[in-house]
Amino acid sequence: QQQVKQSPQSLIVQKGGxxxxxxxxxxxxxxxxxxYQQFPGKGPALLIAIRPDxxxxxxxxxxxxxxKSAKQFSLHIMDSQPGDSATYFCAGKFGNExxxxxxxTRLTIIx
Amino acid sequence: ETGVTQSPxxxxxxxxxxxxxxxxxxxxxxxxxxxxxxxxxxxQFIFQYYREEENGRGNFPPRFSGLQFPNxxxxxxxxxxxLDDSALYLCASSFGFYNEQFFGPGTRxxxx
Numbered sequence: 025q026q027q028v029k030q031s032p033q034s035l036i037v038q039k040g041g042x043x044x045x046x047x048x049x050x051x052x053x054x055x056x057x058x059x060y061q062q063f064p065g066k067g068p069a070l071l072i073a074i075r076p077d078x079x080x081x082x083x084x085x086x087x088x089x090x091x092k093s094a095k096q097f098s099l100h101i102m103d104s105q106p107g108d109s110a111t112y113f114c115a116g117k118f119g120n121e122x123x124x125x126x127x128x129t130r131l132t133i134i135x
Numbered sequence: 136e137t138g139v140t141q142s143p144x145x146x147x148x149x150x151x152x153x154x155x156x157x158x159x160x161x162x163x164x165x166x167x168x169x170x171x172x173x174x175x176x177x178x179q180f181i182f183q184y185y186r187e188e189e190n191g192r193g194n195f196p197p198r199f200s201g202l203q204f205p206n207x208x209x210x211x212x213x214x215x216x217x218l219d220d221s222a223l224y225l226c227a228s229s230f231g232f233y234n235e236q237f238f239g240p241g242t243r244x245x246x247x
Contacts, residue, residue: 030177058235067139067225067238068178113177120232122168122191125177 028116030126037133043101045129047114052095054116058123059088059099062111071112072099104133137162139228139239147245148216156211156242158226166190167209168236169201170225178225184209185232213244221246 029048037043049057056075060068074081074088074097081088087100101108114126140159148154160167166185170178180193184203198214207228213220223243227236 028177060238065240067227067240069238070235073235115177120190122180122183122193123170123178123236124180127177128175 028114028124028126030114030129032129033127034130035132037104037131039104039106039133039135041104041133043104043108043131043133044098045112045114045131046096046098047126048094048096049116049124050095051116051118051124053118054124055119056117057088057090057097058115058117059086060113060115060125062113062128068113101131104131106133106135109133139226139237141224141226141239141242143242144240145243145245147247149247150216150218152216152246153212153214154216154244156213156224156226156244158209158211158228158239160207160209160226160228161237164228164230164237165207166229166231167203167207168227168229169209169211170227171195172223172225172241174222181211183232190232216246218246220244 058073059071061071062068072083072086085102090097112129115123142157168183169181172178182192187203200212203209223241225241227238229236
């Protein structure tokens with residue numbers, strides 16, 4: 025009931041292209057949906073987050089699209105760059121409870 | 136402003152031993168959460184400490200225990216280590232429960 029399912033497991037995108045990572049959640053009480061970026065040997069770093077009262081949030085090249093009725097949200101990375109190569113995690117959270125993470129997507133941007 | 140720091144960076148233990156991992160929270164943060172990240176997986180919540188009290192626990196056995204000190208730094212203790220305890224252990228700090236959690240770089244624990 026607390027699961028967050030993430031796809032794809034890995035993704036290869038050409039430089040300049042659009043990277044899209046999808047997540048689906050089960051717990052309708054979740055009220056905070058962050059995306060984290062993790063480089064090898066580092067802890068996850070918050071990239072962008074959304075609350076369910078909006079359908080889209082954009083910060084620079086990163087956009088979250090949120091579909092409350094479908095219980096899905098996605099991360100779009102526009103004009104993908106080699107420096108974006110990392111593992112991305114979506115997560116969900118309700119109030120003061122724990123973050124529930126997806127299984128991660130390893131993104132590789134090729135020249 | 137100093138971020139979240141963790142020590143040690145790497146640790147190798149043998150099965151049955153005990154280990155203590157340490158975390159210094161970011162300045163001004165009073166809440167620390169611990170996560171276990173197995174290879175190729177997302178972080179799994181272990182427990183959270185707020186003002187020196189445990190506030191929420193994930194699906195981990197009692198041999199995983201913790202402490203939070205008056206300066207809000209924290210320790211994670213694992214007794215009777217098992218091979219499956221090999222993972223990256225992440226500490227995250229925040230100001231209260233509702234605000235953004237900032238993660239440290241983690242401690243890589245290998246159990247042989």
